[in-house]
Amino acid sequence: MFRKANQLARNVLLAAAMPALACSTRALTINVTYDSSVTSLANAAQVEAAFGAAVQTIQNLYTNSSSVNVTVYWGNAWPYGSIDLGASNTQAYGAYPYAQLTNALRTMRTTVADSNSVASLPAIDPAVNAGAEWYIPRAEIKALGLASTIGSTANDTDNDGDIGFASDVTFTFDPNNRAVPATFDFIAVAEHELTEVMGRMTFGLTSSSPVTFVPYDLFRFTSSGVRSFDPTAGNVYFSVDDGVTVLKDFYPDINTGDIQDWKTSSPHDSFDAILTSGFEGTLSAADLTSLDILGYKLNYKPPHMTGATLGNGNFKLNFTSTPGTTYTILASTNLSLSVSNWTNLGTTTETPAGQFQFTDTQAAGKPARFYRVRLN
Numbered sequence: 001m002f003r004k005a006n007q008l009a010r011n012v013l014l015a016a017a018m019p020a021l022a023c024s025t026r027a028l029t030i031n032v033t034y035d036s037s038v039t040s041l042a043n044a045a046q047v048e049a050a051f052g053a054a055v056q057t058i059q060n061l062y063t064n065s066s067s068v069n070v071t072v073y074w075g076n077a078w079p080y081g082s083i084d085l086g087a088s089n090t091q092a093y094g095a096y097p098y099a100q101l102t103n104a105l106r107t108m109r110t111t112v113a114d115s116n117s118v119a120s121l122p123a124i125d126p127a128v129n130a131g132a133e134w135y136i137p138r139a140e141i142k143a144l145g146l147a148s149t150i151g152s153t154a155n156d157t158d159n160d161g162d163i164g165f166a167s168d169v170t171f172t173f174d175p176n177n178r179a180v181p182a183t184f185d186f187i188a189v190a191e192h193e194l195t196e197v198m199g200r201m202t203f204g205l206t207s208s209s210p211v212t213f214v215p216y217d218l219f220r221f222t223s224s225g226v227r228s229f230d231p232t233a234g235n236v237y238f239s240v241d242d243g244v245t246v247l248k249d250f251y252p253d254i255n256t257g258d259i260q261d262w263k264t265s266s267p268h269d270s271f272d273a274i275l276t277s278g279f280e281g282t283l284s285a286a287d288l289t290s291l292d293i294l295g296y297k298l299n300y301k302p303p304h305m306t307g308a309t310l311g312n313g314n315f316k317l318n319f320t321s322t323p324g325t326t327y328t329i330l331a332s333t334n335l336s337l338s339v340s341n342w343t344n345l346g347t348t349t350e351t352p353a354g355q356f357q358f359t360d361t362q363a364a365g366k367p368a369r370f371y372r373v374r375l376n
Helices: 044-061 098-107 112-119 138-143 186-197 215-219 285-292
Strands: 029-034 067-074 086-090 092-096 133-137 161-165 220-223 306-309 315-320 327-332 343-347 355-360 370-375
Touching (some): 029 044, 044 186, 067 138, 086 186, 092 098, 092 138, 133 138, 186 285, 315 370, 327 355, 343 355
Parallel strands (some): 067 161
Antiparallel strands (some): 092 133, 315 355
């Protein structure tokens, strides 16, 4: 649910010019059914186009040969209670033996983060001492190649989850203008709720009985080597290397937000627990990793920049990448310096969707100037 209110840094050097982003032709299939509460809206086409933009981004990022089937509702038609901003609901199936779950995660490794996350998994089932069982959200079951365990197939058409949007707030739907004063970024909310259906959620961790864990619960830490299955614990963070590296802090208060979401930070993230009006929610490196380590095959490639010196001596950088992501530009005149000693020039702008640019106004008089682009 969305409420109102770097370890995976991808670095690319630029001395003069570099080629462009490569994408796979395969993509995850996300099928959307719009309830009549959406199709009857006066701006239904606008709502559906914006939700479709979020769908396209997620489809482009992951290449599993499986489907995610969702039904989208508007306002009071949402069948599971009131909505503050956005909400999701999905089924989880179990109980799965720990060995079956971990073997499935191991089989789906495609990235360094995958390998690290699997290597960090405890040998002994951590649910045993907690008196809990392992459940898996329906869409994730299919992504992990376990569809036969629920009598289905990877590309079935049965509903995997429901997504609802509040009717009493003002949204901005334009993919090229997502930070509008006094409005909420609809695409960010859509990305947030859609990925919860895909498995970025906690299922029974917050229930007193029965207690059930889902795969995402394996990556909650309070310190290096110390996992947390306590929903009321403080200072819990997301990590894929046994707690050594903090990728994002989880939201801390079970009474005011979802503890599987991020604690609000800057820049505003699509997976934050609370979204503030007037800001765009972007996809970060931690966001991409959170689904990657759940069994979704990440297709993200580091962007490659091109650059040109402007007439006033400024240097303009351009590259193409996944819409909705956010990048920081770093610079140095000494290529051998540690990245920690490079200068942070600021964040890129995105316009139109998927096209990123940054102008270095400090480039004049520095003929040897090197750049890195880092996914936030």
